[in-house]
């Protein structure tokens with residue numbers, strides 16, 4: 001029996017806690033769910049009853065469900081991802097794109113602000129940058145980028161909305177670009193977990209250099225789904241200076257790590273505030289980013305100061321990274337660190353890259369069948 005969300009066999013994934021069979025053929029099954037309010041619970045229950053109930057000799061099926069704790073969930077995620085690495089599903093994200101998921105332990109730390117400004121600063125370098133707003137319930141990317149409009153479909157696939165930035169371009173998919181009615185359908189149909197999958201699979205991303213994913217806060221289904229669908233995804237963890245925030249962020253990072261999403265680095269947001277007289281205040285304490293990075297054994301990629309312009313720019317829909325001045329410079333530096341040190345592109349024009357692309361397509365073709373030739377490469381993941 002296949003878990004509808006994780007795509008793996010529920011026995012192999014370790015979700016079946018116990019199976020008891022009485023002499024008369026009464027079967028008791030206990031299945032552990034990832035979360036109590038698992039939206040696909042009804043489907044799982046139906047499937048289990050269906051599968052077990054039709055086995056010859058079975059008189060009745062008594063199914064109860066339990067809930068996994070954090071450790072069990074992490075272990076499950078690790079197993080699911082190992083399986084995914086063996087057979088990654090086809091996505092529309094081009095093999096050569098570097099996929100960076102931006103995560104935080106809790107909301108309000110400026111995760112989305114970091115996503116849009118880093119994306120803008122990368123685009124300013126002349127790159128093509130996809131932005132996938134995976135914070136389905138709390139999307140804010142359209143507002144922060146000053147983009148509005150409705151998604152259109154071409155050949156049955158969504159076309160991201162574009163914003164040109166110098167020689168570069170941003171390509172954005174967000175729930176905010178769906179009409180109210182369509183969003184309601186997604187909510188009603190419990191298709192929420194599928195939304196991100198659709199953004200990855202049924203979209204014309206085209207040729208991307210980077211894909212930045214604005215994850216919802218915490219450690220939930222979306223993270224697990226992403227790890228399964230694009231196992232080469234790397235994480236940037238956004239945290240704020242205080243120790244408490246750092247602990248929460250560390251939990252998110254740890255969870256991702258045990259699910260084998262590599263953590264590429266930490267970004268500290270709302271760092272020191274410098275007033276107009278040049279005096280610097282550590283309003284929220286200091287050192288959180290450094291401590292988290294050290295604890296995770298990854299670089300602290302950048303520190304974004306607490307600055308009133310960040311909020312103002314967010315409201316105006318014009319990222320600070322596209323302006324001039326100190327804040328813009330901070331994001332220029334962040335983009336440089338990402339593009340040159342943390343997640344450099346494979347040399348795009350050289351023979352090696354083309355060869356790798358060809359190999360990736362051929363390998364995926366062999367895995368996925370001829371109709372899914374444009375799939376995620378397996379090679380890129382195996383080499384880590």
Ligand SMILES: Nc1ncnc2c1ncn2[C@@H]1O[C@H](COP(=O)(O)OP(=O)(O)O)[C@@H](O)[C@H]1O
Pocket residue numbers: 104106107108109110111112113114140269270271304305306307308309310311312314315
């Ligand atoms: N460095 C910063 N300085 C000042 N305000 C910031 C900074 N970063 C984010 N903000 C503001 O904090 C609020 C939350 O930011 P947001 O990016 O939406 O957080 P998240 O996505 O983590 O929930 C927004 O109003 C945003 O403008």
Ligand SMILES: [Mg+2]
Pocket residue numbers: 111112113135138140
């Ligand atoms: Mg957000």
